[in-house]
Amino acid sequence: MSDVGTAAQAEQRQARTGADAAARAVSLRKVYGEGPTAVVALDDVSVEFAAGEFTAVMGPSGSGKSTLMHCMAALDTATAGEVYVGSADLTRLGDKELTRLRRDEIGFVFQAYNLVPTLTAEENILLPLSIAGRRPDREWFDTVIDTVGMRDRLGHCPNELSGGQQQRVACARALMSRPSIVFADEPTGNLDSASEDDVLGFLRRTVDDFQQTVVMVTHDPVAAAYTDRVVFLLDGRLVDELRDPTADDVLEQMKKLGREADAGDGAGQRATGAEG
DSSP: OTTOSOHHHHHHHHHHHGGGEEEEEEEEEEEESOGGGOEEEEEEEEEEEETTOEEEEEOSTTSSHHHHHHHHTTSSOOSEEEEEETTEEGGGOOHHHHHHHHHHHEEEEESSOOOOTTSOHHHHHHHHHHHTTOOOOHHHHHHHHHHHTOGGGTTOOGGGSOHHHHHHHHHHHHHTTOOSEEEEESTTTTOOHHHHHHHHHHHHHHHHHHOOOEEEEOSOHHHHTTSSEEEEEETTEEEEEEESOOHHHHHHHHHHHHHHHHHOSOGGGSOTTSOO
């Protein structure tokens, strides 16, 4: 498991491949609450996400996968450890610096599309740039729109779009600032199979065509099969990974982790009260 291990191993890997890591965590720990009721959501997690790669994060319910993504995307703060996006250590940044980093370096795609209902698709896509007072790169806008296949729907509001179309708008919005990394949390959770294929195909093309880095939390083996790599969490720890995954391989690994979770005797320490 080349990208899962101790802090010392992570530091050795960073010396070797750190220049190619879009984001990484070192000895990351997240605890909710205090004392006997404390819930350990992440327990000494060290992981790297290589630039230009599509990675899925998976695990049973309560494994800590969404918590990991939120900490690495600067949406939540870690209890201990280090989180890097590029060379920036998020644990050492102030609020203004974190806001700037989230705006300029990180793209977000969520299960809920989070579109403004009174704005058109084009206005929603350009909204983060408008808020930042930045002019859009029209050439890049055209490239993204053609890739996502939404040119004929740019003037439509969200209530005039299907769920898959709304999620493609959300994906396009995430790419407009040319972020270093895109974090996607269950992006196809509300979609039918055809729309799921459209959205996952688009994310795959952003990696293949634009060398975009994408990290996706998912419970779906079919979605994970679109990625280059899957990392698996159990009880807040990284326990395994697959390269060039197939849906069948991912499903078997998830079944194995489910059995281990059911057989485990550490239920009090598991992140059943935390996300992911």
